[in-house]
Amino acid sequence: MELNLVVTNIHWLNSSVEIALAVIILFKVKLLRVKLSLFACAVVSVIWHGSVPDTISAGSLSWGFFLIESLRYLAWVIVLLYLLMLARGTKLPNIWAYSLYGTMLITLSLFIYNINNTALFPSPILALYFKIMLSLFGFVVCEQLIRSDHSSRMTKLAALVAFIIFSYDIVVFSLLLLDSDLDQSLWQARAVISSVTSLLLALSIIFYADQLKESSRFQLSNSVILFNTSLTLVGAFLITIALFSSALDYFNISWLSASKVMLYVLSVFSIAALSLSEKIREGFVVWTSKHFFAHKYDYKKQWIKLDLLLSQQHKSQNCYDVSLHALSKLFNCDAGGIWVKGQQFYTCVATAKLQFSGRLPIESIHSNFIQKLEQEEWVYQANKFANKYDAQYNNDLPDWIATVQNTWIVLPLNAASGLVGFAVLCKTKLNENEKLTWEDLDLLKLTGRQVATYINQEQAAEKLVQNQQFDMFNKVSAFAIHDIKNLIAQQGLVVKNAEKYKHHPEFVDDVIATIANSVKKMDQLLKKLKGSDELKTINLHELLVQAVAMNMNDFPQPKLTKTCLEAEVKGDRDKLLMAINHLIKNAQDATEKEGEVELLLNCKDDQIWLDIIDTGTGMDQAFIKNELFQPFNSTKQDQGMGIGAYQIREIIHSLKGELIVESTPQVGSKFSIYLPMAS
Incomplete structure (x- = not known):
């Protein structure tokens, strides 16, 4: 008897928060439809607190509890839909409004009719599925409100409150589906969570009800928001697990025994796969790193920084100096150099504090080193942290790399046309944290492709300017050819007339020989200008x-x-x-x-x-x-x-x-x- 009295007092204490919320809604919220929907939701919550049973199991759901739970979910859905329409600047379609209010009135009438009816609901499992699906639908509406740029602060806080309620209810009802005997402390915590969230909603109404029509700058990032697809998959997974549990019960298979068998089989398989296959093990590590852990780089910031560095070109710098400066700044390198493809060799076109011994190194376009850079886009790591894959490929590194001090990596500069060149980047100090990971390699290769494209574009632009200059030069050459023709004709005439004066001193013979030689050279020049x-x-x-x-x-x-x-x-x-x-x-x-x-x-x-x-x-x-x-x-x-x-x-x-x-x-x-x- 004392226990029932304590429980009753707790219920009235929880209900008092809902009553205070209802009063605040009446005085603070100005928009009529939002006020009525929120007020109805608060009143239903008061009734729910007084009607929720103290204990629960999967087979003890009464008609009254099913109806009041359904009424509570409907009230929240109506509130969320009105807030969503307000954020979008539209009205809830009449057919939706009439259907929801009609369903709510029918449910309320049935609840009042069955308020003293202790009969059990004929299909408790079906009732649990129905509540989970209603919660998932509420998830969808909450997600739309949170993501919307036009939702007010109060709207987004109300959506977060509903999200918390639906999340906890899904957990509780899923546990009921999996195990008919639920820990009663989890069940009784629902009332406390409902009261706490109602308090948060009341505070949001007090502070932000006047800004209900204003857009909020607050917006959760994509990493925090639970998207529709993810929520649907979670719900489907829970329902699948519950159906599996029901099948085990139907065939009288012990859930614990089946769980042990599944656990042993999956454990043995996982241990064997991860132990015997290094590729699977490393792939698993990379996959979990990509999908479950924070990224090392903010790719948007890195891309903007690279674009800014490539755009800052001074008069004293060419495209190779700009590219090397960008790579050094982006990856915090102390020195480096860039080699670009020529007719037969890759030659060094830009250096910055690069120290090596011997003559200026060049690399043949047919070497294995170049083939690996072009075909596999391999990033060579020539330092003490090179892994076993690096050690295998490092056999192809040219000998002159060993003469370069503090070499860190050799980065391929690949474009659509092929390997434009490669960059040697150096770091004076390297620590254990700077060992290359999959994320470093992705960023390095992406940066190398962008730099290669930039160099290609600059080379094409320079070639275009030179072609324009030579076009003008060719026009001048056309006039020169015409003049040379006349000169040849004149000098040929001189040679022809000079034969008449062979009796003159030897000076004349020298003049004739000189002019004849001039004619011969000019004739050769003419042929070359014509391209023969x-x-x-x-x-x-x-x-x-x-x-x-x-x-x-x-x-x-x-x-x-x-x-x-x-x-x-x-x-x-x-x-x-x-x-x-x-x-x-x-x-x-x-x-x-x-x-x-x-x-x-x-x-x-x-x-x-x-x-x-x-x-x-x-x-x-x-x-x-x-x-x-x-x-x-x-x-x-x-x-x-x-x-x-x-x-x-x-x-x-x-x-x-x-x-x-x-x-x-x-x-x-x-x-x-x-x-x-x-x-």
């Missing part, structure tokens, strides 16, 4: 001897050192001679008379290397990268057109070769020409 080049096999040794002889009148005199005599290439002899002659003259111009200009010819397998070395004034790296090969950019004031170095490089490229420049101010320069041996 003919590729022939060139003996490079003989060509170099001729080039040296042509420059013996200037100082310092060039010296030729050769290790092979049968160096032959395929191409235009005159163009190649002009290119080498131009490089020798430039070396002499940059070197004092007491200095040295040396030509070194080396052969290795099917490769020919020609180094033209001087001890002249040299060039800095900024000049080499930004000005040396820029067309129409002459350093000789009015004495040149500014296409010499550019034209030399294009001639070498036309022979499938490479031109690599190394220079140090006040020390000297080295122009290395690679040419494939003629087959």
Whole structure:
């Protein structure tokens, strides 16, 4: 008797909160439909507190309890629907309103009629399923209110209150489906939770009822919101488990025994799979990391930062310097370099505090290292934290990587057109926390692709500008061809008339020979301007001897050192001679008379290397990268057109070769020409 009195007092205490809520609703809420729906919900909650049984089991659900529970859910659904319509600026369709209110009145009438009826509900399991489905429907409406940008603060707080109530009820009813004898403390806590949430709702009405029509800036992130699909799947899972439990009861199978069997089978299978298959184990770790743990990076911020870094280009920087700076800043690197694809090699085009020993490293486009970068987009980790997969691939790393100090990773720069290049990034200090994970690799590869696309676009833009400049140059050349034709005709006439004066002194013979030679050279120039080049096999040794002889009148005199005599290439002899002659003259111009200009010819397998070395004034790296090969950019004031170095490089490229420049101010320069041996 005392226990019943205590329970009754607790029920009245819980009901007092609902009564206070009803009073607050009447005085604070101004919108009539929202006021009436909230007031009805509060009144139903008062009745519910007085009618809820003290104990519960799956087989002891009475008609009265089923009806008051249904009435409570209907009241909450009506409140949530009105708030949702208010947030969307629409009205609840009449058919919905009439149906809900009609159902609510019928349910209330049946409850009053059966208030003293202690008869049990004919199908308690069906009643539990019905309540779970009503709670899931309430979830859907709550989610819409929470996600809406136009919901007021009071609306979102009311949705959160309803969400808490529905969540706890689903847990309790699911446990009843799984086990008919529920822990009564869990059941009696429903009343306490209802009162606490009603208190929260009352406070939200007191503070925010005047802002019911105003939009709230408060919005939960996507990581917190429970979406419709997820909620439906949870409900389906619970119902499936309950049906499985019912099947076990129907066939008189012990739930505990079945659970043990399932647990043992799944445990053995999981242990075997995770122990025997490292791939499954690592895949499981990555999958759980992706879906159940917070990400290491905010990808939106990383993307914005990369875009900002690539957009900040100074006049003294080219696209390679900008790309290297962006990679260094994004991954907190101390040094690095970028290698870009040429005709035969990947050559270094940008460096920042990169320290290595030996000559400037290059990498053949056919090496295994390059193939792994392009085909597998492998990120090489060349440090003490490299895992066993890195150790396997690191065998393909070129030898010069070992000479680079503090190497961290080698990052491929892949675009749609293929491997544009690769970046070597260095870090002075590495700790255990900086070991590469799947998330680091994803971000590195994504960044590499974006940088490669940026370099491709900049290269295409630069090529377009050069083509426009050469288009103008070609128009000028058309007029030059016309003038050369006239000059040839005039000089030919001079040669023809000069034959009449052979009896004159030998001076006339010299003039005739000079003019005839001029006619021959201009005729050759005319053919080249028309594009009638003919590729022939060139003996490079003989060509170099001729080039040296042509420059013996200037100082310092060039010296030729050769290790092979049968160096032959395929191409235009005159163009190649002009290119080498131009490089020798430039070396002499940059070197004092007491200095040295040396030509070194080396052969290795099917490769020919020609180094033209001087001890002249040299060039800095900024000049080499930004000005040396820029067309129409002459350093000789009015004495040149500014296409010499550019034209030399294009001639070498036309022979499938490479031109690599190394220079140090006040020390000297080295122009290395690679040419494939003629087959």
